Amino acid sequence: MQDTHISLAHGNGGRYMRELIDEIFARHFAKLDDQADAVPLSLNGGEVLFTTDGFTVQPLEFPGGNIGSLAVHGTTNDLAVAGAIPRYLSLNAFIEEGMEIAQLERIIISLAKAAKEIGVDVVAGDTKVLRRGEGGGLYLATTGVGIRDTNLNLGLDQIRDGDVILVSGSVGDHGISVMLAREQFGLRGSLHSDSASVLPFTQALTGLDGLRFMRDPTRGGLATVCHEIMRATNMGIRLQQPDIPVSEPVQSVCDMLGYDPLFLACEGRVVAIIEPAQAEQALAQWQALPDGGNATIIGQVVAELSQLVLVTEFGGERILDELEDEPLPRIC
Amino acid sequence: MQDTHISLAHGNGGRYMRELIDEIFARHFAKLDDQADAVPLSLNGGEVLFTTDGFTVQPLEFPGGNIGSLAVHGTTNDLAVAGAIPRYLSLNAFIEEGMEIAQLERIIISLAKAAKEIGVDVVAGDTKVLRRGEGGGLYLATTGVGIRDTNLNLGLDQIRDGDVILVSGSVGDHGISVMLAREQFGLRGSLHSDSASVLPFTQALTGLDGLRFMRDPTRGGLATVCHEIMRATNMGIRLQQPDIPVSEPVQSVCDMLGYDPLFLACEGRVVAIIEPAQAEQALAQWQALPDGGNATIIGQVVAELSQLVLVTEFGGERILDELEDEPLPRIC
Structure with missing residues (x-):
């Protein structure tokens, strides 16, 4: 050519x-x-x-x-x-x-x-x-x-009160990296997108009986996945903010520019919902993966709540409403 | 909303x-x-x-x-x-x-x-x-x-010297209709795109043993399908121009604006290649369909040729080269 x-x-x-x-x-x-x-x-x-x-x-x-x-x-x-x-x-x-x-x-x-x-x-x-x-x-x-596998039964309809929520790694890296690549902030430093296959993470859990549901938090981020779960189940969610992994440079950029990393797109993370008895086992299997070092348990599905509640470092509670317009368009 | x-x-x-x-x-x-x-x-x-x-x-x-x-x-x-x-x-x-x-x-x-x-x-x-x-x-x-059906064996590699070429209806209607809708020629008249499912036509032939290959002539039109066949088979093709169905208004617009309908996109036609003994049967099955009235046999695959040869009304021959740049972009 x-x-x-x-x-x-x-x-x-x-x-x-x-x-x-x-x-x-x-x-x-x-x-x-x-x-x-x-x-x-x-x-x-x-x-x-x-x-x-x-x-x-x-x-x-x-x-x-x-x-x-x-x-x-x-x-x-x-x-x-x-x-x-x-x-x-x-x-x-x-x-x-x-x-x-x-x-x-x-x-x-x-x-x-x-x-x-x-x-x-x-x-x-x-x-x-x-x-x-x-x-x-x-x-x-x-x-x-x-x-x-035809024996696998995952879905929003499998989620029960008290189920535990895990995330496979830090959130917001993709959103912030693309935004910085677009603008001329001179801030890039060590930031890069998390874009990757999540297949090792999902396959690590499909053998666990108590696995209910998995989703990758892309457009709208982790908070939007939580809202999707809440809409489908009519239950609320409580997240422990200090347990949600956010990388230091992503948090710095968010603080500086007024973004919330919980609403920013990831392209290589998984949110998994699993019954409480299996949650530690699931976490151990994720943390044993080469890219699983930051996997954590971040919260629970709570039938008596009707909102997405974020428990802050000092024990306060913040309500996260559904996103109307993402701060960063054209992210994927 | x-x-x-x-x-x-x-x-x-x-x-x-x-x-x-x-x-x-x-x-x-x-x-x-x-x-x-x-x-x-x-x-x-x-x-x-x-x-x-x-x-x-x-x-x-x-x-x-x-x-x-x-x-x-x-x-x-x-x-x-x-x-x-x-x-x-x-x-x-x-x-x-x-x-x-x-x-x-x-x-x-x-x-x-x-x-x-x-x-x-x-x-x-x-x-x-x-x-x-x-x-x-x-x-x-x-x-x-x-x-x-797993027994069906169609492909460019099935085509043999002497195989017969059929087309299921008039060519160029889609290309000309979109072009006229785009420009303000005031010429539309009864012209409309042939955009339609060809499933009735293809299913009508899949029961015939001698069926070799079918393709819908979209971008680049009938002539481009012929060139694809020639490249894959290393054989030439002879088409009988008077037998190729072109509607009167399409031909008029082409004459006026200098287009060749054989290079214009169809979106509801099929070109079929079939062994000679089955060609008349195939044609009869197409013509029996509600939209099959214009189906015709238009030519043959000819091993001794190396080009796409169009035999004109008066017995002359015209070579149709491969298209380099379609006259009508954004047609599909």
């Missing part, structure tokens, strides 16, 4: 588009059949799960990841928290005219690497080129297919 | 987004579980097929369809031409800030109706809101899962 930037001709069904797909996409995806209208999936051994996600993060590249790795983590994490093992992905790329092809390829290489690490194959794809000014550089959409 | 236009808050993980999803999306999709991270699929009885497509058509609404119905037809047609019966869809919507919510809902209703007619369930979805000026109104991506 001789061009250095995307043109509308790369989206129009002819030779340019074929070369773009061959050289920038198919080359990095061993299992992609770009000649087929539809590809067969091999899906033995369990229940088939299906999920999809769109990605519009700005900037396209940020400390700790880019829109490509994020598009793999975001969708495979939705399969993972449902208890499944991700197997296949489809990929849609909406590419803005004028995008630098070298940047596009960096992103696709990163996407392919993330998929390979998780063991998921990108088997179907499509590209469209958007007119200059109408595309924000690049938007991606990924749809995932995974396999789940 | 009280708002009349999309705002960035509709994309940010909070209450506004939840209301948008509940009221404009989930309400129209009975099988969509917008509380789940991933949904189970029931997939007994055959091979599982998987495909994806992105949609950026401008304008969003055009005579004969809109981006919503097109997003269903485009993706389910890819399953259909592979010989599968579409079963499930995921839907990604990238919505531009400022989009009129009434228009969004018209499009989603049309999408839901198209899905229902085909018998495919939209079971997973995601929405993102794009900043004003960065979204072209609305982009969609759909990923489809279907089931195919």
